[in-house]
Amino acid sequence: MKSVKEDQPGLDPVSIPATRFERYSAKTKKEITLTAQYLQELPVAETKDVSPWIKLALFGDEKTKKGSLRSDANVTGLLGVELDYDRAEHTMEEAVELLQAAGIQALVYPSASYTIEEPRWRVLLPFSEPFEGSEDEMRRHRNRAITYCEGIFGFKVARESRTLSQSYYMGPVVDNQDHYKVHETTGKCVDQLMGSNGIDREVDLDNLEDWEPDDERPAFDIEGAIASITSGEEVHPHLVAIAGHLWSTGVPEETAKNLLVNLAKQSDRDRDFKVEVNKIVTYIKLKDPREETPDNENQVGLKGWTCADDGGEEVSQEELVQGVLQINTASMMVAGYNVGKSAFAVDLVAAIASGQSTWCGLQIQHLPCFYMAAEAPGSIRNRVRSYFKDGYDLSQLHVISNEGWSLSTAEGRKALKKLLLDYCRARGIKRIGLLVIDTLAEATPGLDENSPEQGHVLTWSKQLACAIHGHVMVLHHKAKHSEGGSWPHISSRCC
Numbered sequence: 001m002k003s004v005k006e007d008q009p010g011l012d013p014v015s016i017p018a019t020r021f022e023r024y025s026a027k028t029k030k031e032i033t034l035t036a037q038y039l040q041e042l043p044v045a046e047t048k049d050v051s052p053w054i055k056l057a058l059f060g061d062e063k064t065k066k067g068s069l070r071s072d073a074n075v076t077g078l079l080g081v082e083l084d085y086d087r088a089e090h091t092m093e094e095a096v097e098l099l100q101a102a103g104i105q106a107l108v109y110p111s112a113s114y115t116i117e118e119p120r121w122r123v124l125l126p127f128s129e130p131f132e133g134s135e136d137e138m139r140r141h142r143n144r145a146i147t148y149c150e151g152i153f154g155f156k157v158a159r160e161s162r163t164l165s166q167s168y169y170m171g172p173v174v175d176n177q178d179h180y181k182v183h184e185t186t187g188k189c190v191d192q193l194m195g196s197n198g199i200d201r202e203v204d205l206d207n208l209e210d211w212e213p214d215d216e217r218p219a220f221d222i223e224g225a226i227a228s229i230t231s232g233e234e235v236h237p238h239l240v241a242i243a244g245h246l247w248s249t250g251v252p253e254e255t256a257k258n259l260l261v262n263l264a265k266q267s268d269r270d271r272d273f274k275v276e277v278n279k280i281v282t283y284i285k286l287k288d289p290r291e292e293t294p295d296n297e298n299q300v301g302l303k304g305w306t307c308a309d310d311g312g313e314e315v316s317q318e319e320l321v322q323g324v325l326q327i328n329t330a331s332m333m334v335a336g337y338n339v340g341k342s343a344f345a346v347d348l349v350a351a352i353a354s355g356q357s358t359w360c361g362l363q364i365q366h367l368p369c370f371y372m373a374a375e376a377p378g379s380i381r382n383r384v385r386s387y388f389k390d391g392y393d394l395s396q397l398h399v400i401s402n403e404g405w406s407l408s409t410a411e412g413r414k415a416l417k418k419l420l421l422d423y424c425r426a427r428g429i430k431r432i433g434l435l436v437i438d439t440l441a442e443a444t445p446g447l448d449e450n451s452p453e454q455g456h457v458l459t460w461s462k463q464l465a466c467a468i469h470g471h472v473m474v475l476h477h478k479a480k481h482s483e484g485g486s487w488p489h490i491s492s493r494c495c
Contacts, residue, residue, distance in 0.1 A: 014106065015034065018031070018057075019059055021053040021070060035107075039107060039109055039170060040180075044172045045172070046173070057078050059075060071165055072165045073135070075138060075165050078131040079126065081149075081161075081190065086113075092183065095123060104187050107123070109183070110122075112169055112173045113175075125190045151351070151356035159391055205430070208417065212414075226263065230267060233334075235269055236276070239263075242263070243256060243277070260273075260281075320367070321359065324362060326471065327471060331472075332473075332476050341438070341439070341475045342380060345436050348436075354394055367433025368398070370435045371399045372416070372437045400423070431470070432469075434470060435464070443474075
């Protein structure tokens with residue numbers, strides 16, 4: 001048996017302060033420093049029951065009724081975190097490779113029940129400095145580190161790993177001594193990595209406080225609507241939005257119809273767009289009657305129309321989710337009914353809020369998140385509770401709902417602004433990374449799902465993203481007449 005250190009000359013050994021208990025009863029304790037060599041040279045025990053126990057924490061002198069020093073209440077500080085893996089699906093070597101690729105200091109050793117066929121192992125990860133606080137604070141700090149590593153692994157460790165005072169056997173036993181080999185990986189301590197992901201977690205919320213949503217319609221993103229139609233991404237809602245925009249700006253009816261039909265044909269959808277456009281324009285005219293303009297006036301073509309540019313400074317384009325979601329932008333997740341939009345979004349906010357390093361293989365930032373559950377808030381809270389039961393630290397995930405107000409009105413937008421500010425002030429939140437609005441229809445009660453006004457809500461959401469210096473994601477049902485019930489797709493627009 002040899003330490004991995006022997007195969008890696010020139011590297012400083014990983015050393016981890018820890019507390020050693022001689023037996024499960026934990027009647028006595030001793031503070032030691034662990035290294036790969038220390039673990040490798042422990043004597044072989046007949047069974048694990050006579051092996052020493054290890055814990056990366058400091059303990060006081062308060063004993064339980066049975067005389068044990070090992071209890072959550074007696075933990076006075078954290079020195080690191082232990083990961084216990086016993087599902088026997090992933091090898092110890094795989095964990096070592098992933099930890100080394102991530103540049104994390106760690107010691108990895110086999111459990112007493114380890115076999116080649118059923119690998120079970122443990123990881124010891126030191127903190128850069130002791131962490132002290134209340135039981136809840138220490139538990140949250142520990143859980144953040146565990147969640148971060150689970151993101152690197154791409155699989156979960158044993159739930160017992162999240163118990164504050166949980167300790168573990170160390171050293172070889174007779175049954176596994178031939179396979180007992182301690183590995184070490186080098187790099188930074190896990191606490192140095194899990195909170196330093198290149199993004200400022202504290203920003204001034206004055207932008208949100210100073211932002212005044214009003215009844216003015218934001219500039220319509222006609223280029224984005226055109227792109228969605230011509231790509232075939234979502235045709236009907238954007239035809240409605242453009243029709244409303246053309247109508248409100250005085251474009252003659254027949255001109256608007258011709259423009260819309262020609263535009264819709266570029267989507268390669270096989271349907272009668274002339275009939276569809278006639279129905280859309282009739283609907284718009286009923287919603288917004290106007291005095292007709294002679295057909296030879298105000299001739300406007302789509303080609304020359306551009307998104308409004310306020311001429312301000314270029315906004316930051318930090319990534320919230322690698323290659324998918326950016327800071328200072330808004331996006332819409334579109335899918336049919338009952339295909340998993342909410343489950344998809346809850347999984348995303350849980351990963352971002354709890355401090356996972358990756359989500360679906362993509363690098364993510366760790367920031368507070370808000371989930372506006374306008375549709376079935378009780379169901380969303382139950383979903384969130386299931387993540388909490390799995391050990392996620394969701395203290396930075398806040399589920400809110402719109403009670404009696406609509407985002408289609410200035411009053412509703414001001415109510416959401418006040419709710420966000422009150423939450424942030426009361427809980428000391430310095431940054432909102434992601435706000436999910438689920439769903440657009442339920443967040444704008446009383447507004448027809450195909451109304452042009454919903455396009456204005458989406459444009460307004462981009463302004464809100466800039467005000468919070470985060471990202472706003474809106475969930476939206478595909479129109480009932482549209483094709484299929486495909487898995488959600490995300491369309492992102494810069495503010």
